[in-house]
Amino acid sequence: MNFLLLGIWFSVSLILLWVTPEVTSSWWYMGVVGSSASRVMCNNVPGLVSLQRQLCHRHPEVMQSIGLGVSEWTAECQHQFRHHRWNCNTLERDQSVFGKLILRSSRESAFVYAISSAGVVFAITRACSQGEIRSCSCDPRREGSARDNKGSFDWGGCSDNIDYGIRFARAFVDAKEQKGKDARALMNLHNNKAGRKAVKRFLKQECKCHGVSGSCTLRTCWLAMTDFRKTGDYLWRKYNGAIQVVMNQDGTGFTVANKRFKKPTKTDLVYFENSPDYCMKDRLAGSLGTAGRVCNQTSRGMDSCEVMCCGRGYDTSRITRLSKCECKFHWCCAVRCKDCLETMDVHTCKAPKTTGWTNQR
Numbered sequence: 001m002n003f004l005l006l007g008i009w010f011s012v013s014l015i016l017l018w019v020t021p022e023v024t025s026s027w028w029y030m031g032v033v034g035s036s037a038s039r040v041m042c043n044n045v046p047g048l049v050s051l052q053r054q055l056c057h058r059h060p061e062v063m064q065s066i067g068l069g070v071s072e073w074t075a076e077c078q079h080q081f082r083h084h085r086w087n088c089n090t091l092e093r094d095q096s097v098f099g100k101l102i103l104r105s106s107r108e109s110a111f112v113y114a115i116s117s118a119g120v121v122f123a124i125t126r127a128c129s130q131g132e133i134r135s136c137s138c139d140p141r142r143e144g145s146a147r148d149n150k151g152s153f154d155w156g157g158c159s160d161n162i163d164y165g166i167r168f169a170r171a172f173v174d175a176k177e178q179k180g181k182d183a184r185a186l187m188n189l190h191n192n193k194a195g196r197k198a199v200k201r202f203l204k205q206e207c208k209c210h211g212v213s214g215s216c217t218l219r220t221c222w223l224a225m226t227d228f229r230k231t232g233d234y235l236w237r238k239y240n241g242a243i244q245v246v247m248n249q250d251g252t253g254f255t256v257a258n259k260r261f262k263k264p265t266k267t268d269l270v271y272f273e274n275s276p277d278y279c280m281k282d283r284l285a286g287s288l289g290t291a292g293r294v295c296n297q298t299s300r301g302m303d304s305c306e307v308m309c310c311g312r313g314y315d316t317s318r319i320t321r322l323s324k325c326e327c328k329f330h331w332c333c334a335v336r337c338k339d340c341l342e343t344m345d346v347h348t349c350k351a352p353k354t355t356g357w358t359n360q361r
């Protein structure tokens with residue numbers, strides 16, 4: 001009898017171990033849980049490690065901006081990958097947000113880590129400048145006066161406090177990887193850092209003119225972040241030039257996998273494992289497959305029907321939609337258009353022929 005109970009207890013714990021979501025979840029899920037009731041939120045994101053949970057309880061306003069930022073950087077990720085088989089799609093009601101991708105060390109995973117950590121820096125820094133975070137303010141070190149060929153000017157408008165954003169992002173985002181020191185942790189830490197640095201590249205000087213009727217002999221200047229698209233475009237180029245690495249013998253770091261290529265610098269993205277082709281649905285590989293994706297019949301690139309549909313062919317449907325047409329300019333100042341019905345063909349990739357359930361892993 002006792003043995004029976006022990007057996008049951010054993011199987012139950014095994015099942016619990018199996019379904020525990022801890023492994024595949026991360027702070028990325030904060031965007032889904034929402035950021036209104038912060039105390040509740042901190043306890044409802046299963047993937048937070050204890051340091052992250054502490055920061056979450058201590059800095060509710062920062063968490064709010066991080067949570068709101070998630071939809072921005074995922075949208076940027078989806079924009080960059082819109083023509084690709086893997087399109088940075090998020091999975092609804094899935095705590096891993098990107099599926100099993102989080103467990104991979106592919107190039108796409110490198111990009112997601114970089115852009116998510118960049119997104120955190122961006123969101124916190126902006127919230128800071130907008131006065132939404134009590135523990136930070138404008139960057140105090142950007143003050144004083146300077147001179148250039150156009151005259152003298154003061155520093156000291158409210159410069160975006162990107163160093164605060166970077167410090168907080170490092171503490172919060174890196175906390176998970178600080179726990180384990182395996183290969184994937186090293187890779188994630190490297191890409192997180194590359195992401196944080198990327199935002200800083202695009203600080204730009206903004207000035208306001210003072211002086212007699214806009215003569216601009218006196219200026220007040222400050223540093224401000226530019227559109228997040230700039231960071232997205234930059235990280236996209238880094239994704240395309242990402243460097244494959246292998247672990248050192250002693251396991252303390254990594255080196256370039258192919259000695260003919262250059263060593264990664266701090267701004268490069270690094271990855272360990274080759275990507276799957278993302279043609280088929282394969283949950284373990286973080287691939288949703290391309291069945292049902294829209295493709296471009298005239299393109300010769302990644303979004304062409306040939307490449308996108310992996311040679312499986314595509315379906316064409318004719319859709320009609322309302323659009324503005326025959327727009328005329330009327331003096332002054334209005335543009336009036338007619339509503340026209342526009343017919344267009346939409347091509348979508350066929351699903352793979354079912355060969356049993358093997359691809360549906």
Ligand SMILES: *[C@@H]1O[C@H](CO)[C@@H](O)[C@H](O)[C@H]1NC(C)=O
Nearest residue numbers: 295296297298299300301303
């Ligand atoms: C399809 O690709 C062509 C060539 O790259 C491009 O000019 C066109 O705008 C694309 N069409 C759509 C609907 O994206």
